[in-house]
Amino acid sequence: MKQVNLRIYQMILPLLLGLFLSVGVYAQNVTVKGHVKDALGGVIGANVVEKGNTSNGTITDMDGNFTLTVPQGATLVVSFIGYTTQEVAAAPSVVVTLQDDAELLSEVVVVGYGRTKKDDLTGSVTAIKPDELSKGITNNAQDMLVGKVPGVDVITSGGTPGAGAQIRVRGGSSLNASNDPLIVIDGLTIDNNTPTGMSNPLAMINPNDIESFTVLKDASATAIYGSRASNGVIIITTKKGKSGAAPSVSYNGDMTVSMIQKKYDVLDANEFRNLVGQLWGDKAGEVGMGNANTDWQDEIFRTAISHSHNVSVSGGVKNIPYRLSLGYNSSDGIVETSWMRRANVGLNLSPSFFDNHLNMKIYAKYMYEKDRYADAGGAIGAALSM
Incomplete structure (x- = not known):
């Protein structure tokens, strides 16, 4: 009778020992059932891997769900293109909300x-x-x-x-x-x-x-x-106004000074007359060179001053953002006869109605421009009148 009982113990003990060992091994792993989403809902195809073991991973399904078995205490790395990579501790149930990568x-x-x-x-x-x-x-x-x-x-x-x-x-x-x-x-x-x-x-x-x-x-x-x-x-x-914003007035102006970088190195009148005398000798007197000595580069080019002024008023009256802008530009060229004058008026309205279900954009722009381009006759005429 004792032998039979001993045999029963010999059979039960290994079974119990194996059961405890299997429970211990199972307790070392955890099956994670998770959901990955963003501001719009589930993220399809997001990568979910065990940190430090890239071979153990999966991707989210059409609804953003995933299932992954990892060791107890492991960390999950969740990533997707255009979102900031996040790390979460492994748990039976995990919900991960991805944030847009601000830099991208x-x-x-x-x-x-x-x-x-x-x-x-x-x-x-x-x-x-x-x-x-x-x-x-x-x-x-x-x-x-x-x-x-x-x-x-x-x-x-x-x-x-x-x-x-x-x-x-x-x-x-x-x-x-x-x-x-x-x-x-x-x-x-x-x-x-x-x-x-x-x-x-x-x-x-x-x-x-x-x-x-x-x-x-x-x-x-x-x-x-x-x-x-x-x-x-x-x-x-x-630029446009912002809905509900208080009226804001801004001014932007600038002034620039333009000049030629350098003048051409040419002969003055006396040097030119001497050169003609050396080349033509006594015949140079027949040409009638005169005695004038004018630096035409000084007469044609100038130091030009240009300035522009811009004033804008923007804001929003309830659901009607607005922006009104006025601009004036006066630019002179480095050649005496070249200049530009331009005046601009612009109005932008972006009203919305019916809880933003109907949006309208209204643009009105007026521009007046007058130009004077440099030409040889105008430049010489301006120089002669000085």
């Missing part, structure tokens, strides 16, 4: 007829903020783009105030057709033809009213705007 997603650019985050774009897009625009003399909007956008060449036709410019996005693509990019101002496409009496289409915008430039440089722009965008698109967004 804070910049919102205007594309086509709407807005999108820059990381969602598949094409080549460059967005320029106001503080990144060119400082100094900015008579026209294209002056703010000079040297700021890779692949965009801005070639001015001369140093005359208000002179036009040739803008090329990634070079020319046609021998006979126009290579000018399409210009879109606050959603309104501008014809590439220069209006009569203006130096270029961008001259109608007060540079101080511009909030940002967005340059579309590849074929994705064509998909939005059609064949007109085959040479790229320059989208300009102007």
Whole structure:
């Protein structure tokens, strides 16, 4: 009888020992059932891995759920493109809320007829903020783009105030057709033809009213705007008021002084007469050189002073943001007969109705510009009258 009892103990003890060992091994692992979401809901395809063991991981399903078995006390690393990577302690139930990476997603650019985050774009897009625009003399909007956008060449036709410019996005693509990019101002496409009496289409915008430039440089722009965008698109967004904001008045003015860097080193009148005498001898007297000694470079060129003044009033009356801007620009060229005078008035209204279900945008702009370009006859006439 004792032998039978001993045999029973010998059979039960290994079973109990194995049971305890299996429970101990099971207790060392934990099965995590979790959910990954963002501000809009579940995140599909987020990576969830065990920290320090990248071979043990999974991705979230269509609803943002996942299941992963990890050792007790492990840490989960949750990551997704465009979001800040987060680490959470392993637990039977985990909910992870991903936050946008401010460095990657804070910049919102205007594309086509709407807005999108820059990381969602598949094409080549460059967005320029106001503080990144060119400082100094900015008579026209294209002056703010000079040297700021890779692949965009801005070639001015001369140093005359208000002179036009040739803008090329990634070079020319046609021998006979126009290579000018399409210009879109606050959603309104501008014809590439220069209006009569203006130096270029961008001259109608007060540079101080511009909030940002967005340059579309590849074929994705064509998909939005059609064949007109085959040479790229320059989208300009102007400043607007904020809903419910108190009235704010701002003034921006500047004054610049322009002068020639150096004069051409040429012979003066006496030196020229001596040279003619050496070459022609006695025949030089027949030419009648006279006795005048005028430095025509001093007579034609001048130290030019230019100034601009801009006043704006912005704010919001209930659900009607508004911005009224007034600008005046007076620029003189270094050649006596060259100058530009421009006055701008702009009004932006963005009312919304029915709990923001109906949004309207109203733009009214007036621009008056008068230019005087330097010419040989005008410059000489101005010099002779002095």
